[in-house]
Amino acid sequence: MSRLPATIVIFAGFFLIGKLFILWGILLPDIATDLGMSEVISGALFSLFSVGMMLGAVIGGKYASRFEYMPLLASLFGMNTVLLFLVTMLTTWQWFLVLAVLIGVVSSTIFTIGHTLIARMYAEKRFTMMGLMDFMFSLGTFAASFYVTLLYRVEESWRIPLQVLACVMIVLSCYAYIAARSQAKLLKGQPTTPKKTLAFSAIVKQPVFIFLAFLTFGYGAVEFGNANWFVSYAQNGLGFSGEQARNLLACFTAGMVISRLTFPFLLRFLSVHRLIVCMATASLLGVFALKLMPTLYGIGAGNLLLGLGLGGLFPLALSAAMNIDSDNGPVLSGISIIGNSTGVQVASFSTGLWANFAPLSTAFWVLPLCGCVLWVASFGYSRKIKHHR
Template identity: 55%
Template sequence: MDRRFATSVIFIGFFLLGMVFILWGVLLPDLAQSLAMTEVISGAFFTLISLGSIVGAFLGGKYIQKFDFMSLFASLSLLVALLLVALSSVNHWAWLLLGAFVLGLICSSLFTIGHTMIARLHAERRSTMMGLMDFMFSLGTLAVPFYISALYLLDHDWRWPLRWLAIAIALLAAYAWHVAHQSKKLRPKNTVKPQQSLSYAGVIKQPVFLFLALAALGYGAVEFGNVNWFVSYAQDGRGFSGEDARLVFAFFTAGMAISRLGFSSLLRWFSPHRLMMILASIMAIGTFMIKLAIEPQLMSLGNLLVGLGLGGLFPLILSSAMDIDSDNGPLISGVCVIGSSIGVQLASFGTGFWASFASLTTAFWVIPLGALWLWAMVWGYSRMLKTRANNSTEQCSNKLVENH
């Protein structure tokens, strides 16, 4: 497979997936008004996306080895496009909830395919390329507030952003299918080996991967808790207009994009485990600034700090895990997506449920609490990476002594 074309498919795909995932949080006030959704129903929507992501990540990590990655990516992308068209036509929130589960299931499998392909195609520059891949995701999230605002100038209807995005994803599916077809024509005959499904048991038993899953849980809680609820929090809790809330939120997505684009350059001066702690600390400070600030300038700075901290954190912890056991890449990606999806579920539904008893202003404390959890899990994960690195150095030194 020509890795240039394969990489371009994954990068474009992650850009569009970034738009798909962030879209709902920005559209939530209009969705809630149009479909008569309460805070609990809104929280259930994001919970079902998370549940679908858990199922999709589990199945993807275990079984995608059996298929041609690029052909499967094309087929699943087409399904996402068709689903968005269907969701843009619903008139009752119950159908939206059903579609949320299916959307999460399909998209999490696409994430697993993307993580695995990039990790294998660019083993010599794994951290950098995975950072760029997640940068494309962040670029998609950054585009969403402006994308929706531009379409709303023409027609203030939440359905059209879904339809135009579906067209773009359908075009991506066609391109991915072309790349997959060309790859099959270039592949020598009788070289395809039958692939077996993988097992999670051997991976999750290792403490380092257990901490990876727990860190991913906190990551999902903070990122998508903020993504799904910040615009509503700023409007309902702080009295911002919809336009101002979306612009303040754009600082978060901008920080994510900047961090993912540039974090790998910091590895020249910091070890991976030390850089993880720096990013996690920046993120935690930002979440408390968002919650405690009232002025839009400070809230914008808080969003920027959260984005800068989170952006490079996920590709850094995932690529570090891939370096340990690249053969089980789909499983490691699946573990991350499952952990992240559980975190999304806890934060999204928990915020909505809490807001039904108190106010959304109070319930937004879920995000800073999630940040404290993430910081603690990253600390534990980084200690294990440091121990492994020290043990590896000692083994190399012992071998040199034996050889001399």
Template identity: 50%
Template sequence: MPRRAATAIIFIGFCLLGMVFILWGILLPNMAASLAMDEVVSGAFFTLISAGSLLGAFLAGKYVQKFDFLALFASLSAAVSGLLLGLSWVTQWGWLLVGAFWVGLVSAVLFTIGHTLIARLHLARRSAMMGLMDFMFSLGTLLAPFYVSALYLWQHDWRWPLRLLALALLLLAAFSWRTARQAKQLPPLPGSASRQSLSYGEALRHKAFLLLALAGFGYGAVEFGNGNWFVSYAQQGRGLEGDEARFVFAFFTAGMVLSRLGFSSLLRFFAPWQLMRLLAGMMLLGALVIKLGAASVALSTGNLLLGLGLGGLFPLLLSSAMDMDSDKGPVLSGLISIGASLGVQAASFGTGLWAHYAPLATAFWTLPLGALWLAAFVWRYSSQVRPAEGQ
């Protein structure tokens, strides 16, 4: 398989998917006004994306092994392109909800393909390349607000960002399809000979992989618990103004990007299991500083520590699991993604439910509790990885 072309396809695809996932929150005010969506409908929209992602991760882990990865990536990129284009023409919010579920499902399959393919293409630099791949996703989330703002200068219509992004995904699908046809004439990738469906039950019988899924739950709870609730917490619980709260939150996203871009350089000085523990400790410290701090300086510091600790954990956890059993790459990606999706649901719903009975300043204890869960299971998981490295 042409390694450079395939890597470029996955990296560009992850950047575009990062834009797809964050775009809905940016466009929501205009979408809601255009389609008469109330708060319940808006909440259902994001819930359905998450539900689709959960099902997509499960299906991909079991069955994606049966297909040619690049050809499937091309087909599904074209499918997301078609979904975005279709959603840009809807006039009733009901169709938007249907499309949200399918965007989440197809995108989750694309994530699994990306993780598995990069892991097999770059055996010697698996952790570093998977970190760069997740960095590209974060880069997409950073670019999305500027992309929308630039288009709104030309046409203040929420439909056009979807249409142009659909075009970009369609071009990527064509490039991926062309590369897939060229790759058929080359030897197969390591671990790609088997075309059988994979078993979650078999993977979960391995203690390390069960711990991987449990750590994934904590990862999703922390990332989206902070992402969905911090700005509201900072305003209601700490008295910050809206712009100041959003500025403080930017330290979290900046930390995530820096961590995913640079954590692999630390592997020169630390074994993967040691780096996992270091990042988990930094993440837990950041969560406690956010909850116990009051001034914007303390909250900014906590967000930066949380992002720096959290960002590198996902690629490091998954790449270490694939080092143990690369043939189970798709199901391992599915396991951690399913765990993360469930963590997202638990943190989002749990914080909201707690805030219904107590002030949000109290309910936001879900963040350090989620961080404690994640740190505990990262510590236990790293003890499983350590013998596999011969430490």
């Protein structure tokens, strides 16, 4: 497979998916008002999206390797385009929950394919390319706040950002299809490697990958718990304006972007297992700052520190796992996404449920608690990585 077209599709796709993921949290106050969603329903939305992510991780991890990856990516981006346009046509929240599951399934499968392809195509510089790939995801999350602010100056409707995103996604789907057709013509008549279904059972029995699952659980809980609820927490719980809340969230996504760009450079000075612990510690300090320093500059600094800690942690941990067993890349990516999605589900729904009985400023304590889980799991994973090295 030619590396350039696949790399363009994956990097651009991760940018768009990153923007989509953060849009749910940014647009939530307007979506909830327009569709009549309570805090519990809002929490259920994120939980069901995570359920879809888990299903997509299982399906993608087990069966994606049976197909040609580029045509499959083209189809998946096309599916997401249709689903997003359907979301923008809704007038009640019930169907929104169904579509959230389907979007989660499709997006998770794209993640699984992306991680697997990049890890295989760039085995000689895996940490760097995995970091750049997830950097594109973070760049999408970083751009989302400004993207919404810009489009809201045209018309303050939550539907427009999703419609514009869907239009860009269908362009990427067409490019992936054209690239796949060109590649198929070049490889016509050449022998192909046999396709096979992968198994999760052999992987989950290994302690190092169990710690990986718990690490990604804590990671998903903190990252998307903050992404999904921070704007509502800052706006409704602390009294910041909508634009201030979105800009404060941009401090978090900016930290994620910087971290994913710089962590391969830090590996020149720190071993993988030490860097994992350092990043988890920074994340823990940042997430506690969001609760204990509820001022404009305090929350901005906390979000930045949280992003700096979290950003490189996921690609660093997954790349280390791929180095141990690269043949089972789709399964390892699937396990990571399942752990991540479970964390999102637990943090998002529990925050919404707690907010139904107490102020959101109190319910936001879910995130520091999840930060503690992340730190413990990261420390255990780092010990296992050190042993394998």
